[in-house]
Amino acid sequence: MRAIIALAMLLAATGSARAAEINVMLTDALGTSFNELAPQFARANGHAIHEVHGPSGGLVRRLNAGEPADVIFINDSGIDELIRQGKLVPGRTDLTRTGIGIAVRKGARKPDISTPDALKRALLDARSIGYTDPAGGGLTAAPIIAMIEKFGISVQVAAKTKLAAGGPTGRVSTLIANGEAEIGMQMVSELLSNPDLEVIGMLPPELQMITVYSGAVTANAKEPDAARALIRFLATSEAAAVYKAKGLGL
Numbered sequence: 001m002r003a004i005i006a007l008a009m010l011l012a013a014t015g016s017a018r019a020a021e022i023n024v025m026l027t028d029a030l031g032t033s034f035n036e037l038a039p040q041f042a043r044a045n046g047h048a049i050h051e052v053h054g055p056s057g058g059l060v061r062r063l064n065a066g067e068p069a070d071v072i073f074i075n076d077s078g079i080d081e082l083i084r085q086g087k088l089v090p091g092r093t094d095l096t097r098t099g100i101g102i103a104v105r106k107g108a109r110k111p112d113i114s115t116p117d118a119l120k121r122a123l124l125d126a127r128s129i130g131y132t133d134p135a136g137g138g139l140t141a142a143p144i145i146a147m148i149e150k151f152g153i154s155v156q157v158a159a160k161t162k163l164a165a166g167g168p169t170g171r172v173s174t175l176i177a178n179g180e181a182e183i184g185m186q187m188v189s190e191l192l193s194n195p196d197l198e199v200i201g202m203l204p205p206e207l208q209m210i211t212v213y214s215g216a217v218t219a220n221a222k223e224p225d226a227a228r229a230l231i232r233f234l235a236t237s238e239a240a241a242v243y244k245a246k247g248l249g250l
Contacts, residue, residue, distance in 0.1 A: 018046075019045075019046040019047055019048065020047050020048070020223040020225075020226035021047070021048045021049075021050060021223065022047055022048070022049050022050070022070050022071065022223050022226050022227055022230055023050050023051075023052075023068050023069045023070045023071075023222075023223075024049055024050065024051040024052070024069065024070065024071055024072075024073070024230070025051075025052055025054075025059045025062065025063060025067075025069045025071070025072040025073065025074070026051050026052070026053050026054075026059075026072075026073045027053070027054070027055065027056045027059065027073055027074045027075070027213060028053055028054060028055060028138075028166065028171070028187075028190055029098060029187040029189050029190055029211070029213060029248070030073055030095075030096075030189070030213055030248070031053050031190070031193065032189065032190075032192075032193040032246045033096075033189070033239075033242050033243050033246045033248060034051070034073075034234075036242055036246075037233070037234060037239055037242055038051070040233075041229075041230055041233045041234075044233075045226070045229060047223075047226050047229075047230075049230075052067075052069075054136075054137070054166060055132065055136050055137040055138035055139070055166035056074035056075045056078050056137060056138070056139050057078070057136070057137020057138065057139070058136055058137035058138075058166055059072060059074055059137070060074065060078055060081075060082065060137065061137060063082070063087060063218070064087065068220075068222070069218050069221075070217065070218060070221040070222060070223045070224065070226070070227040071215055071216070071217050071218065071221065071227035071230060071231060072088065072215065072216060072218060073095070073213060073214070073215040073234075074213065074214070075139055075211050075212065075213060075214070076092060076094060076211075076212040076213070076214040079092045079214045079215070079216050080092065082216070083216065086219060087218065087219055088216040088217065088218055088219060089216060089217045089218070089219055089221075089224070091216060091217075092214045092215075092216050093214055093215050093216065093231050093232075093235050094212050094213075094214045094235075095213050095214060095215060095234050095235055095239070095243070096212075096213055096240065096243040096248040096249045097210055097211060097212045097213065097248065097249065098187050098188055098189050098210070098211060098213070098247060098248045098249075099187070099188060099202055099203065099208050099209065099210045099211070100140050100143065100144070100185055100186065100187060100188065100202065100203045100208060100209055101185070101186065101187070101188030101191045101192075101199045101201070101202050101203075101247070102119075102183065102184070102185050102199070102200055102201050102202065102203065103173070103176055103183070103184050103185075103186075103191040103197040103198060103199045103200060104176065104182065104183055104184075104197070104198055104200055105176055105177060105179065105182075105196060105197060105198070106195075106196055106197060106198045107198075108182070108198075110198070110200045111125065111126070111183065111200070113200060113201050113204075114201070114204075115204060116151075116204050116206065116207060119203070119204065119207075120151045120153060122183065123148070123151070123153060123157055123183070124153055124156060124157070126160070126182045126183045127160060127182045128160045128161075128162055128180060128181045128182045128183075129157055129160055129161050129162065129181060129182070129183055129184070129185075130161075130162045130163075130164060130172045130175035130176055130180065130181025130183070130184035130185070130186075131144045131161070131163065131164070131172055131184065131185045131186065132144075132163065132164050132166055132172060132186060133163035133164060133165050133166065133170075136164075136165045136166035136170070137166065138164075138166045139187075139209070139211055140185065140186055140187060140209070143203075143207070143208075143209040144185050147203070147207045150207075162175050162180050162181045164186075171186070171190060171194075172184045172185070172186035172190065172191070173186065173190055173191050173193065173194035173196075173197055174194070176191075176194075176196075176197050177194055177196040177197060184197075185203070187211070188202060188247045189246050189247040189248045191247070192246060192247040193246070199247075213248075215230075215231045215234060215235075216231075217231070
């Protein structure tokens with residue numbers, strides 16, 4: 001009888017753990033961490049993952065436009081707003097956080113950015129400056145623009161500003177690496193993912209924006225159980241160690 005019960009439990013577990021294809025929307029800031037963690041999850045659970053990357057705001061627009069997704073990983077306030085709208089299942093899971101870093105091309109001159117005044121001088125002296133295009137939905141554009149306005153240098157830097165569209169092929173790191181931007185500002189995890197760059201510091205604390213990244217299951221998820229399993233996996237201490245190595249979890 002015990003053997004029959006054990007077999008029934010095994011069959012039930014196998015049936016509930018069927019392979020699924022999970023459609024994931026993922027903010028660019030989590031990209032390098034997810035690239036390392038997702039294969040581990042897939043091997044352990046037998047699930048396949050189809051992912052799309054982009055700026056948080058851009059992913060929100062895609063979800064609202066009807067693009068299918070089982071789970072979305074973006075900034076916490078974006079998650080909360082989508083839950084309020086009924087687009088996500090209530091229950092946000094916070095994963096990690098990061099701030100805005102400053103980078104130059106590897107081997108290039110490193111300007112002093114240790115204080116707000118020093119950063120202002122560095123931006124004025126730079127031949128070109130790169131950050132995310134606000135139209136693309138990236139989170140860093142607004143605080144960077146506000147900082148430049150606070151410095152009173154909007155007019156001086158406007159002509160030499162290079163905007164990155166966001167997404168895998170439109171990163172600030174690419175502008176810096178290919179020489180279009182002498183100095184660039186973006187979520188530090190994204191900057192660290194490019195070996196051709198050198199992160200020279202973070203925005204000063206009084207100008208910094210710390211962003212928490214979270215996950216939630218979509219209201220129309222076709223694979224909600226697998227999506228919840230992925231969220232749980234990405235919230236483990238093992239995942240936190242990967243985030244830290246990639247410039248997250250500050």
